[in-house]
Amino acid sequence: MTDSQSRLTVRDLRVVIGGRHILHGVRLDVAGSGVTALLGRNGAGKTTTVRGVLGLLPRTGSVLLDGEETVRTATHALVRRGIGYVPEDRGIFAGLTVAENLRLAERDAEPDYGLVHELFPELKQRARQAAGSLSGGQQQMLAIGRALLNGNRMVIADEPTKGLAPRIVTEVAVALERAAEAVPVLLVEQNLPLVRRLAGDCVVLADGRSAWSGPAAELLADPEASRGLLGVGTRASAKGGH
Numbered sequence: 001m002t003d004s005q006s007r008l009t010v011r012d013l014r015v016v017i018g019g020r021h022i023l024h025g026v027r028l029d030v031a032g033s034g035v036t037a038l039l040g041r042n043g044a045g046k047t048t049t050v051r052g053v054l055g056l057l058p059r060t061g062s063v064l065l066d067g068e069e070t071v072r073t074a075t076h077a078l079v080r081r082g083i084g085y086v087p088e089d090r091g092i093f094a095g096l097t098v099a100e101n102l103r104l105a106e107r108d109a110e111p112d113y114g115l116v117h118e119l120f121p122e123l124k125q126r127a128r129q130a131a132g133s134l135s136g137g138q139q140q141m142l143a144i145g146r147a148l149l150n151g152n153r154m155v156i157a158d159e160p161t162k163g164l165a166p167r168i169v170t171e172v173a174v175a176l177e178r179a180a181e182a183v184p185v186l187l188v189e190q191n192l193p194l195v196r197r198l199a200g201d202c203v204v205l206a207d208g209r210s211a212w213s214g215p216a217a218e219l220l221a222d223p224e225a226s227r228g229l230l231g232v233g234t235r236a237s238a239k240g241g242h
């Protein structure tokens with residue numbers, strides 16, 4: 001890790017939806033480099049945490065981006081301050097071409113197409129193809145590429161490998177690994193072998209709270225802790241993949 005300061009520091013994040021308390025005080029630090037994984041069983045609150053951080057849901061608590069409080073900052077302003085988002089459903093425009101999807105995401109005066117095309121040469125080759133006709137893996141690469149186009153301070157990717165074939169998961173993993181060389185990544189992920197490969201630190205949520213945080217390797221080396229926190233044995237999940 002080149003930067004010991006947290007890029008994102010979340011404290012006591014609380015979200016209430018329709019009168020129901022979904023997050024009860026999440027604590028999360030995203031390192032200044034590399035991949036930090038956000039883990040937890042289905043329904044633990046991972047997506048709600050991401051949406052809360054981004055201001056897509058009303059939230060209270062503290063969300064510091066490079067030490068600056070953003071908990072009252074609107075989503076559009078937060079995005080301009082440098083958070084790239086790869087949503088769970090990828091959020092690409094199926095009827096537009098690959099190039100048009102990227103152009104729509106341009107924010108900086110000089111968007112970094114060099115980085116995007118270096119990481120994902122296919123996006124250059126398929127520039128004129130309708131995004132809706134791309135494979136799931138290619139669409140994911142478009143979604144990640146779009147988040148890397150601008151000089152972001154960090155990227156948040158919500159389950160980018162969900163539903164992808166194993167070979168494509170490997171491609172997305174390589175892409176994320178390379179993306180994390182350029183910008184710190186907060187990765188929501190259920191694929192534990194992928195977490196083992198990519199993540200430095202991880203935070204595990206349970207019932208809308210942070211239940212564990214520390215080095216991902218440490219958690220995944222402890223089958224009992226993994227089973228208790230994630231509901232899976234790490235050996236079984238290594239075989240099963242997802």
Ligand SMILES: Nc1ncnc2c1ncn2[C@@H]1O[C@H](COP(=O)(O)OP(=O)(O)OP(=O)(O)O)[C@@H](O)[C@H]1O
Nearest residue numbers: 017018020022040041042043044045046047048049
């Ligand atoms: N819009 C909503 N209205 C009501 N309840 C919601 C809403 N969004 C999320 N929840 C509830 O909040 C809890 C956390 O959901 P969330 O999607 O954040 O979990 P998750 O950890 O991302 O799960 P998964 O791994 O299945 O995506 C769940 O019990 C879910 O049913």
